[in-house]
Amino acid sequence: MCSKYSGEAIELRPPHPEDGAELHRLVNHCPPLDENSLYCNLLQCTHFRHTSVLAVMNGEVVGAITGYLLPAHPGTLFIWQVAVHEVARGKGLARQMLANLLERDICAEVTHLETTVTPSNDASRAMFAGFAREFGLSFEYQDYFQRDTHFNGQHEAEELLRIGPIPARTRPQSSTGAVRPKELFA
Numbered sequence: 001m002c003s004k005y006s007g008e009a010i011e012l013r014p015p016h017p018e019d020g021a022e023l024h025r026l027v028n029h030c031p032p033l034d035e036n037s038l039y040c041n042l043l044q045c046t047h048f049r050h051t052s053v054l055a056v057m058n059g060e061v062v063g064a065i066t067g068y069l070l071p072a073h074p075g076t077l078f079i080w081q082v083a084v085h086e087v088a089r090g091k092g093l094a095r096q097m098l099a100n101l102l103e104r105d106i107c108a109e110v111t112h113l114e115t116t117v118t119p120s121n122d123a124s125r126a127m128f129a130g131f132a133r134e135f136g137l138s139f140e141y142q143d144y145f146q147r148d149t150h151f152n153g154q155h156e157a158e159e160l161l162r163i164g165p166i167p168a169r170t171r172p173q174s175s176t177g178a179v180r181p182k183e184l185f186a
């Protein structure tokens with residue numbers, strides 16, 4: 001699947017293990033995201049590749065979403081991290097990557113998205129709210145990981161954001177076989 005930003009084509013695709021180092025570099029470049037070990041990113045690019053997506057422009061990884069289906073509730077896609085390089089921000093790329101994940105066969109039974117967001121991350125909150133608004137989905141926040149109880153006072157609290165229910169969807173195919181995000185929830 002390809003999009004165009006300022007004339008540059010951006011390809012959305014699942015990561016490969018060989019992308020682990022690039023993913024590591026992008027995440028480290030996108031505060032306030034937690035910096036994971038490279039090993040963690042390699043696992044995301046192997047075990048979790050089917051529920052993760054990279055955005056590639058001119059051979060460079062400029063965006064990524066890592067996620068997984070909750071082991072006990074596979075109808076929920078948990079979004080682990082979202083990162084968009086500043087050269088590609090503010091153009092809807094994060095929302096488009098979310099839609100790309102939901103279009104995949106592995107997410108056919110997904111009814112909800114979940115993630116955690118800090119109260120101070122305005123860009124992240126605006127992005128998820130924009131995604132929910134675009135597709136007419138409800139969303140709510142609730143307390144989750146607390147600064148003192150869970151982070152030993154060393155990290156801002158993380159609220160749980162739950163988006164859904166996501167209605168059963170048709171799967172319109174374009175001539176190239178790619179599904180366009182706007183057609184997701186017909």
Ligand SMILES: CC(C)(COP(=O)(O)OP(=O)(O)OC[C@H]1O[C@@H](n2cnc3c(N)ncnc32)[C@H](O)[C@@H]1OP(=O)(O)O)[C@@H](O)C(=O)NCCC(=O)NCCS
Pocket residue numbers: 030031032033080081082083084085088089090091092093094095096115116117121122123124126127130131
């Ligand atoms: C959050 C992030 C992924 C958004 O990526 P993006 O591709 O620019 O997102 P989108 O273009 O799809 O949506 C951005 C929305 O946030 C808004 N926004 C962007 N920066 C903002 C800011 N600093 N404050 C408030 N709103 C902001 C945009 O106006 C847009 O809102 P709209 O849909 O109402 O127009 C990107 O800014 C990023 O990588 N930030 C650093 C890492 C991070 O915080 N990740 C999220 C943690 S879960």
